[in-house]
Amino acid sequence: MPAVLNAANEVAVARFLRHEIGFLDIPGTIRACMDAHRPVSEPSLEDLVAADQEARERAGSLPAGIGGR
Secondary structure (H helix, E strand, C coil): CHHHHHHHHHHHHHHHHCCCCCCCHHHHHHHHHHHHCCCCCCCCHHHHHHHHHHHHHHHHHCCCCCCCC
8 A cells, every 4th residue: 555655646646736737636636546555465566566666657647526525
């Protein structure tokens, strides 16, 4: 879960800095990525890399307005 949170946060903040989403969209983006993630009880390195990549892709494709502004 920390890999998903970190990846989603990095992408959301970058999108905010590029004026693609609003500040209040950052937590909504992170929540949407974390809600979509299905944890693995004992993840391998490959599982962590895949979770990171999936979160980055999802965070990059979510529309603005997910933060409820």
